[in-house]
Structure formats: C-alpha cells, structure tokens
Amino acid sequence: MLNALEVFTTVVVGLMVGVEFAVAFVMNPILNALPEDSGQLGHAHGGRMLGAVMPFWYIGSLVLAAIWAVAGWDHHGTGLVVIAGALLIVSVLMSVLLLVPINNRGKTWTPENRPADWKDQLNRWLFFHYIRVAVIVAAFTLLVTALV
Template sequence: MQHTLSVVTVVVVGLMVGVEFAVGVFLNPIFEQLPDNGGLAARGAGARILGKVMPVWYISSVVLGSVWAALAWGDAGAGLVATATALLVLSVLMSIALLVPINSRVARWTEDTLPADWRQQLGRWDRFHYGRVAVIVTAFALLVLGIA
C-alpha cells in the first residue's frame, strides 16, 4: 500500500511540476511573442483553465504527501517526504498569497479593460511563478529520494 501511495504521489507531483515548468519556461515566453497582444488572450485563457484545475492538483499533492509521510513515519526517507510535503504546503500558500490575486485579474482582462500596468503585473506573476516552480521541483526531488 505504502509503495503504491509513494508511486502515485511522485507521479501526481511530477506531472504538476511538468505543467508548471512548461508554463513558466515555454508557454508564457511563447505567448509574449504572439502579435497584437495575442499572448494576453492566451494567458487569460490559461488563467481561467488552469485556475480551475491547479488548486485541486496542489491540494491533492499535499494530501498524498501527508498520508505518505504519516504512513512512513519512522522509516528511512520519511523525513524527506515530510519536508517535501511542507514545501508543497508552502507552494499552496505562495499560490494563494502571491499568484492567485494576479491570476484572477488576468483571467478577466480584455483588450478594453487592460490596466496601465498590465505588463508589470504579468512580470510579477512570472517572477512569483519561478519561485513556486523552484519550491515544487525541490519537493518533487525530495519525494523521489524518499522512496525507500
């Protein structure tokens, strides 16, 4: 049971890391190159779609990590799993405090409702996102190391 849980947790978190990495490193830079602010529409659509999926994914990752850490408590690697889970909790807190407020605004923007500082807001979101990606990549690596 614990081995299956560890594999499921690593797969779920690994896929989440892959999506978030791709958004920051590939998709958003590609969107920035689209003509006529086409990237703005793409980022808005991404904010709406991923804004519905990612909260479930993040919370599921925390729950899976927590259950794994509890079941493995006292075993080799349990500390790594607990630390990874704490980092996943940190990523949720970062999301709520830093990224979601900007993302919620971006999801509602149209060409007619753009604030004057929209590029700065997107840049701020990108910087916060890179920090969150670093946190979840570290959590993922610790989970992989925690499989004993």
C-alpha cells in the same frame, strides 16, 4: 500498499512540476512572442483554464504527501517526505497569497478592459511563479529521493 502510495504521489507531484515548468519556460515565452493582443488573450485563457484545475492539484499533492508521511512514519526517507510536504505547503501559501490574486485579475482582462500596468502585473506573476516552480521542484526531488 505504501509502495503504491509512494509511486502515485511521486507521479502526481512530478506531473504538476512538469506542467508548471512548461508554463514558466515554454508557454509564457510563446504567449509573449505572439503579435498584438494575442498573447494577453492567451494569458487570460490560460489563467482561466489552469486556475480551475491547479488548486485541486496543489492541495491533492499536499494531501498525498501528508498521507505518505503518516503511513510511512517508521520507514526510511520519511524525513524527506515531511520536508517535501512543508515545501508543498509553502507552494500553496505562495499560490494563495501571491499568484492567485494576480491570476484572478488577469483571467478577466481583454484588450478593452486591461489596466495600463497589465504587463507589469504579468511579470510580477511570472517572477513569483519562477520561485514557486523552484519550490515544487525541490519538493519533487525530495519525494523521488525518499522513494529510492
């Protein structure tokens, strides 16, 4: 049963990392290259869509890592799982404190109501997102290492 939990947790976190990596390094460059207001509208739609699902994914990943750490406390690699869990906590805190406030503003913007500094706000979000991606990649790497 523990093996199934370990694999499931690793897959869930790995998929989350993949989505967030794609947002940072694939979707944002695509949206930023679109003409006129299309990119800003795409960012707003992405903020609404991913903003609805990612909180559950982040918290769910953290809960799975915590269950793995408790269930496998006397097994090899538990220290790595605990550190990965701590990094997932950092990613949740970063999300709530730094990224969600910007996303909540950005997902309501239209070309008619966006603030003058909307690009600066999106760039600030992307900067924090890059850091968050690095944090969750590190957490994922630790989980994979603990798995093997």
